[in-house]
Structures are given as structure tokens and as C-alpha cells.
Amino acid sequence: MLAVAGIGLSVWAFALELIDLRDRSESRERITAACAGLIDPDPVLGLNGGGVNKVKLSDEHEADTEERSSGCFVYRVGDPGTTYGHFSLALVRHAVDPDAVETEEDETEIDEESDRPFRSPYTDDEPTVVVRHALPHPLGDGRLGDYDEYKVTARALCEKGGAVSSIEATAVAQYDEPVTSEDRRTLAGLARQAADRAAGRTGCKAELPELPATLAEPKLELGAPASTGGTCAWYRRFLTTEGRGQLPDRALAAPAGRASDHDACVLAVGEKETRRIFPGYAKSADHPQNLQDVLKYSPWWVKTETYVGDGTRGLLSNETLGPAELAPGTAGTDSSGIWWASSVCGGRPAVHVMWVAYPYDRIVADRLEALFRAYVDDAAERRGCTGVTFPEKADFARS
Secondary structure, X not given: OHHHHHHHHHHHHHHHHHHHHHHHHHHHXXXXXXXXXXXXXXXXXXXXXXXXXXXXXXXXXXXXXXXXXXXXXXXXXXXXXXXXXXXXXXXXXXXXXXXXXXXXXXXEEOOOHHHOOOOOOOOOOOOOOEOOOOOOEEOOOOOOEEEOOOEEEEEEEOOOOOOEEEEEEEEEEOOOOOOOHHHHHHHHHHHHHHHXXXXXXXXXXXXXXXXXXXXXXXXXXXXXXXXXXHHHHHHHHHHHHHOOOOOOOEEEOOOOOOOOOEEXXXXXXXXXXXXXHHHHHHHHOOOXXXXXXXXXXXXXXXXEEEEEHHHHOOEEEXXXXXXXXXXXXXXXXXXXXXXXXXXXXXXXXXXXXXXXXXXXXXXXXXXXXXXXXXXXXXXXXHHOEEEEEOOOHHHHOOO
């Protein structure tokens, strides 16, 4: 009887294995079809610990290199009737012709709520000096693209003479668990593979750099400016020569890539400094914030960011009086605490942005021009940019 039972269990195990193999084969075919063959399916199935044999693809998304913007979304199938986010791929094709219909669709609001560096409210056991998302980190020197804590973007910069300027592929981990260093490298490989294959199909002649040997772990917690480097090294040097006063005492940087198309630095005022500065602010302001609201919901901060190449197209600030266009070759300010300058980096346009939280922009108004110039000078020098255009002096005379 025991022998018969053992045989029965072996048959059942074999049957389950066949089902898993069938599910995995079908899943590979679904991923290949929905993602237009731009990526190999096995690395996708291996994300988040592997063991994913059965997936479902979104009916609303399908990658297509003929479209300006497209992508695919992969769900992991769990117990009957349940699905979970697993992976997505986004593909963007930028045309050379600035008057092309698809070019007119390029539009990025740089000051949406999700772009604010801090989430709110904070829990009692969470410090306010933790950002909601990691800053973009360069893949190598940045020519290949960038990454953060859950996604990787690879770019194929096309040679001149074709209709396509660049191809951008973003591989995203859609599961809730923290992305491991192994998964981050898998995402980087998938993003590079998709950008490379899409470039080949669209007549974009591009040589993509290989992946770097290591990918630094993205951080969320700010530290002292004296120990910061990378994309915030300019701020450390600025404080050394100019002094801090009421400027931020916390900073978060990412590695600085000489060829990065997108990087950023976040500065913030910690709790102790906020308590020191607040009485003077409250005394001079007509309608001051509540101190606890500042500490709990809206810490004072400064964010600097640079965009290069096709990433400069359609940059907008969503100010109250109407969107302001942060166009290459221009400089200025808006009514919502944003200043921008522009330059040319290796023949490609660049836009340099500083965004200051309200009402902190009023508190440090007399320091903003020097602060912004120090940032732009560093960002331009690091990339070898020329033709820097700054806002007028009056643009910094805010009250």
C-alpha cells in the first residue's frame, strides 16, 4: 500500500512540474509578444526572488516601436483570481524634427506633487529628512542612462542624419518588496537591451555603453553638507566660502556623472535648525505657518536639477497663474519658487533648475541668486557646457 501511495505522489509531483513548465513557456510567449520582443522574458520571470511561472499582461499596454510612447505591464498570477504587480517597460522615441506632431506631445511638469522631495505627513518614528524617492544615479558616467531605487532608464543617443534623436527605455520593478542589488542589475540589463533593440528597429544608429561593474545603492536619508559629495558637492564648497546662515543644514546627493542627462541634489532644513529659524520667520510673516505643520507636513527644502538633451523638451512649471515653459536657451522664474537657467553641453541643450519650497523662498531670498549661480556653474563646468544663460537679477528679488 505504501508503495502505491509513493507512486501516486511521484505522478502528482511530475504532473505539477509539467504544469509549471507549461505555464512558464506560455508566460515567456506572452511577455515576448506584449513587449514587442524588446527584452528576453526569463530575466523578467526571475525578478523578486524568481519562482514566477505564470503571468498576465495588461490589456491596455503593448510596446510598439512605431509609436512615440508605448510599453508593456506584467502581472504575477497568484492564487486563483489574484494578480500582483511585477514588471513594466516604458519606451519613448524622440524625433529629430522639433515641429513633428509627436514632438509636440513632449511635456513634463517638473513641480507636480509627486516631484516634491518629501512625503507628508510623517509618522512619529520617521525623520523628516527622508526623501520619498531616491535621486537619479548615473549608469557609469551617465551616457547610458540613470536609475533610482525601483527603476532603470537606458538611452540610445542616435547619430545625426536620421529621423530619430534618441530612444529611452525604462524598466520598472512593480512589486512592493524592496529591489535588491541583483534585481537592480537585472532591470538595468533589460532597459539597455530594450533601448538597443528599439534603436535597431527605428533606424537609430547608436553605440550604447556597457553596464558599469557596480551600481551604488540609492539612499533616502539626508546627511550633513560637510560630508556630502557627488551632485551636492557644489553646496559643500559654497558653504565653505559663503557660510550657511539660514540655508539648509542637510543634504542628499547621488554620484555625479560627467555625461548624465538627468541629475539632482536635495537640501533641507532639519528639525533643530527649523526651530532656530522659525521665531524670526513667524515674527516677520503676515500669515506664518504653524511650527508643527512645518515639522510634520512641509519641511523647508531646496531641490536642484539638470536636464540635458531630449529631456529638456516640454519642461513646464505648474504655477498658479499658468504654466511657465522652461525652454532651452531661456532663463527666468515663476511664481511658485522655481528658477531656471540654460546652457549647451556638447551641442545638446541643457536646462538647470532650482525649486524652493514656500515660504522658505522668502526666508532665504537674499541668498538665492548666489546659491543658484553656484549650482549652475558647477553643473555646467562638470559637463563642459557653454553659453550659460542666467535669470535677470530682478528675478531673484522676491518678497
